[in-house]
Amino acid sequence: MSRGQPNIAIAHWPGLELFGDADLDRLRALGTLLNAEPIGAWDDQANALLADAEVIVGHWGCPPLDEAMLDRTPRLGLFAYAAGTVKMTLTDAVWDRSIRVTSGANANAEPVAEFTLAAILFANKGVLWRRGPADFSALSDMGDHQWGNYGRTVGIVGASLIGRRVIELLRAFPHLKVTLYDPFVTSEEAASLGVEKLDLDELCAGADVLTIHAPALPETMHLIGSTQLSALPDGATVINTARGPLIDHEALLPHLASGRLYAILDVTDPEPLSEDSPLLEMPNVWISPHLAGSQGTELARMTDNVIEEVRRWSAGEPALNEVTRDRLATMA
Numbered sequence: 001m002s003r004g005q006p007n008i009a010i011a012h013w014p015g016l017e018l019f020g021d022a023d024l025d026r027l028r029a030l031g032t033l034l035n036a037e038p039i040g041a042w043d044d045q046a047n048a049l050l051a052d053a054e055v056i057v058g059h060w061g062c063p064p065l066d067e068a069m070l071d072r073t074p075r076l077g078l079f080a081y082a083a084g085t086v087k088m089t090l091t092d093a094v095w096d097r098s099i100r101v102t103s104g105a106n107a108n109a110e111p112v113a114e115f116t117l118a119a120i121l122f123a124n125k126g127v128l129w130r131r132g133p134a135d136f137s138a139l140s141d142m143g144d145h146q147w148g149n150y151g152r153t154v155g156i157v158g159a160s161l162i163g164r165r166v167i168e169l170l171r172a173f174p175h176l177k178v179t180l181y182d183p184f185v186t187s188e189e190a191a192s193l194g195v196e197k198l199d200l201d202e203l204c205a206g207a208d209v210l211t212i213h214a215p216a217l218p219e220t221m222h223l224i225g226s227t228q229l230s231a232l233p234d235g236a237t238v239i240n241t242a243r244g245p246l247i248d249h250e251a252l253l254p255h256l257a258s259g260r261l262y263a264i265l266d267v268t269d270p271e272p273l274s275e276d277s278p279l280l281e282m283p284n285v286w287i288s289p290h291l292a293g294s295q296g297t298e299l300a301r302m303t304d305n306v307i308e309e310v311r312r313w314s315a316g317e318p319a320l321n322e323v324t325r326d327r328l329a330t331m332a
Helices: 021-030 044-052 067-071 092-096 105-125 161-170 187-193 200-205 226-231 249-257 296-314
Strands: 007-011 055-058 078-081 100-102 153-157 177-181 209-212 237-240 262-265 285-287
Touching (some): 007 021, 007 044, 021 296, 100 296, 105 209, 105 237, 105 296, 153 200, 161 177, 200 226, 249 262
Parallel strands (some): 055 078, 153 209, 237 262
């Protein structure tokens, strides 16, 4: 059922230029835009907007939707979050009010998956560790079976939005075998994705690259610990673009210090690392500052996504990426 032209409010950190003039015009074409300057707090100045808002478009820094705030937004039917995780923004009160919640995690998955694909290919080729000018006398190294992207195995931990997108991108490389660990995915579903489902320890034992895409939940803290790291073959690379605490860093350190394993870490534990962290000095560790997700031009993808979510809700169509109470429990 079409909902006509809803009243739309925007909420995120003030000062962030996340919606350009053209984006605001696209929202105006869908309904009445109540504010071009974002709400940064549910204070008294926001009362008039909240009283009228049928749609709230959130982004980074959107204050939580708690019971007191929701009591002031009696007409709210859609909370469309442009960025990834909504766990810090939602409260239980949302689920009792028949409010549709959508997330831009599907849009943010794309750059993370692209980063991961590049990391996998570079890891297998040894690009990040073999720096310097060519030395054609080192033929033994050039022919070392340890390096290369032919006949290697990529173990994926977590069939999340990002994990599934990584699997899709890897289909372009049939010479790479892909295995999956995810307790919520059946063997039949894994087969439909084109991968083999394994238990975690077995997956680690056969992985030349281990890439982590599981959510940060109490039960996934230190999911990759001493047993799993010890199971990895010599020369394997661990990639983490999910959350730092999914890896037990204390267990990882000796494997890296000995040179047995390599690591590409876009997230760490703690984050950021202390200046004296040994990880920062290891030649077999590549650390990037949590940049795999959307930034720069990639923010436009999340903006396009959230505007489409508003259009779909207004038109009575299904959401692109709806978040439900049950689904939230297993999301990042």
